Amino acid sequence: xxxxxxxxxxxxxxxxxxxxxxxxxxxxxxxxxxxxxxxxxxxxxxxxxxxxxxxxxxxxxxxxxxxxxxxxxxxxxxxxxxxxxxxxxxxxxxxxxxxxxxxxxxxxxxxxxxxxxxxxxxxxxxxxxxxxxxxxxxxxxxxxxxxxxxxxxxxxxxxxxxxxxxxxxxxxxxxxxxxxxxxxxxxxxxxxxxxxxxxxxxxxxxxxxxxxxxxxxxxxxxxxxxxxxxxxxxxxxxxxxxxxxxxxxxxxxxxxxxxxxxxxxxxxxxxxxxxxxxxxxxxxxxxxxxxxxxxxxxxxxxxxxxxxxxxxxxxxxxxxxxxxxxxxxxxxxxxxxxxxxxxxxxxxxxxxxxxxxxxxxxxxxxxxxx
Amino acid sequence: xxxxxxxxxxxxxxxxxxxxxxxxxxxxxxxxxxxxxxxxxxxxxxxxxxxxxxxxxxxxxxxxxxxxxxxxxxxxxxxxxxxxxxxxxxxxxxxxxxxxxxxxxxxxxxxxxxxxxxxxxxxxxxxxxxxxxxx
Numbered sequence: 001x002x003x004x005x006x007x008x009x010x011x012x013x014x015x016x017x018x019x020x021x022x023x024x025x026x027x028x029x030x031x032x033x034x035x036x037x038x039x040x041x042x043x044x045x046x047x048x049x050x051x052x053x054x055x056x057x058x059x060x061x062x063x064x065x066x067x068x069x070x071x072x073x074x075x076x077x078x079x080x081x082x083x084x085x086x087x088x089x090x091x092x093x094x095x096x097x098x099x100x101x102x103x104x105x106x107x108x109x110x111x112x113x114x115x116x117x118x119x120x121x122x123x124x125x126x127x128x129x130x131x132x133x134x135x136x137x138x139x140x141x142x143x144x145x146x147x148x149x150x151x152x153x154x155x156x157x158x159x160x161x162x163x164x165x166x167x168x169x170x171x172x173x174x175x176x177x178x179x180x181x182x183x184x185x186x187x188x189x190x191x192x193x194x195x196x197x198x199x200x201x202x203x204x205x206x207x208x209x210x211x212x213x214x215x216x217x218x219x220x221x222x223x224x225x226x227x228x229x230x231x232x233x234x235x236x237x238x239x240x241x242x243x244x245x246x247x248x249x250x251x252x253x254x255x256x257x258x259x260x261x262x263x264x265x266x267x268x269x270x271x272x273x274x275x276x277x278x279x280x281x282x283x284x285x286x287x288x289x290x291x292x293x294x295x296x297x298x299x300x301x302x303x304x305x306x307x308x309x310x311x312x313x314x315x316x317x318x319x320x321x322x323x324x325x326x327x328x329x330x331x332x333x334x335x336x337x338x339x340x341x342x343x344x345x346x347x348x349x350x351x352x353x354x355x356x357x358x359x360x361x362x363x364x365x366x367x368x369x370x
Numbered sequence: 371x372x373x374x375x376x377x378x379x380x381x382x383x384x385x386x387x388x389x390x391x392x393x394x395x396x397x398x399x400x401x402x403x404x405x406x407x408x409x410x411x412x413x414x415x416x417x418x419x420x421x422x423x424x425x426x427x428x429x430x431x432x433x434x435x436x437x438x439x440x441x442x443x444x445x446x447x448x449x450x451x452x453x454x455x456x457x458x459x460x461x462x463x464x465x466x467x468x469x470x471x472x473x474x475x476x477x478x479x480x481x482x483x484x485x486x487x488x489x490x491x492x493x494x495x496x497x498x499x500x501x502x503x504x505x
Contacts, residue, residue, distance in 0.1 A: 005424075005425040006425070009425070021375075022374070022375045022376070023371065023372050023373060023374065023375055024373060024374055024375075026374040026375070026376060026405065026409070027426075028409045028413060028426075028429065028459060028460065029374065029376035029377075029405055029408070029409045030376050030377040030379060030408070030409070030412070031375075031376055031377055032376075032409075033421070033424075033426070033429075034377075036421070036424040036425055036426050037424050039424070039425065040423060040424040040425060
């Protein structure tokens with residue numbers, strides 16, 4: 001906020017008296033006049049800075065050029081468009097000296113006004129002596145709504161050619177002014193609103209702003225039919241869940257039915273079989289290290305897999321092999337499924353319901369050396 | 371201990387245009403009586419309103435409006451009034467006593483003598499104004 005000239009003058013005199021340059025305020029003296037000049041200049045710059053500040057945000061910007069630039073990430077200004085029209089170029093009635101005539105690309109056709117609306121033909125066309133007329137498309141030289149013409153307005157050929165007449169039997173089409181900056185601003189702000197309000201992406205954004213990681217919750221759109229959401233959070237803390245509920249309630253669009261629950265923790269034991277090459281000496285220490293590495297990988301994998309997400313076995317095996325294949329000369333890892341749990345599909349993936357989160361209870365690794 | 375302090379200025383031979391008095395590369399300062407007289411004279415020769423752009427719309431005098439006028443009793447009284455009006459802008463000045471010494475219409479000059487009754491005591495002033503304006 002720019003200071004007033006009086007404020008700046010006060011400040012200058014206060015500084016001058018503080019450092020002992022002058023004993024008192026004498027506004028009509030030479031120093032006073034110089035300070036008045038300085039104050040006027042400083043106020044001018046402060047107003048300039050205020051204007052810059054105003055122009056750095058789309059909602060407050062008033063300069064058209066700035067509005068268009070600031071809006072561009074959300075909404076690109078529709079540019080001014082040229083008009084198109086179909087021209088009929090033919091022989092004048094009773095004209096007998098017909099010769100095949102080529103009208104090249106760029107031939108100009110205009111209205112009869114003192115400031116004519118002009119079009120250029122967009123392709124070369126030949127009017128043969130034996131023809132009555134030809135059709136050719138033309139486009140306005142300028143852009144904007146004022147380039148549009150009504151039927152039979154384009155009658156002037158430049159340069160004129162003896163015996164040839166031109167007209168446009170139909171309206172032109174397509175001419176339009178560039179989108180007005182106020183409309184650009186409104187549409188950009190509208191686009192921004194749709195990004196940030198009422199969408200799952202918006203809720204994700206706001207949850208991230210209170211420190212919730214994406215793997216700590218499962219947000220399901222249309223969980224209970226159209227216009228509903230379900231949010232399952234990996235927490236056992238009621239206060240934290242309440243805080244999350246508040247955020248989502250502020251973010252989601254009104255009228256969206258929402259269910260918020262703590263995710264059910266499922267204690268889970270992994271059983272793995274690991275085949276190791278016989279060329280490596282599997283001392284007890286190496287075995288422990290191998291088991292430790294595999295356990296760490298599984299714990300991390302399950303943690304970052306998140307709430308309500310199936311454990312894809314091939315991904316997990318890939319992560320394990322990525323670490324152990326060279327280090328321990330492991331050539332096979334398989335997850336041993338337990339049919340009684342009823343949690344495995346035909347590919348060996350571990351099924352997790354949307355409201356569940358796995359917690360690793362134990363990782364049992366049986367190592368086979370071959 | 372001075373009550374007011376200002377940069378000391380000098381005038382060129384024409385008595386109008388100012389420059390800053392210096393000693394070596396340092397500016398000189400003046401105090402109280404001298405500073406007040408310098409400011410008063412400076413304001414007299416500035417056209418009223420010339421400094422509006424820097425927030426001093428009431429700075430200056432109407433003396434310039436009398437240049438080229440016939441010197442009648444009324445005109446003289448108005449000149450005195452214009453000078454005293456400048457004095458009214460200074461809390462340090464109680465009264466300005468003015469004596470119009472000479473008005474040279476051919477050269478467009480007004481010569482004035484007077485006494486400024488100020489909180490620093492009486493200050494004699496003698497100045498002349500040409501047709502040149504402040505701005």
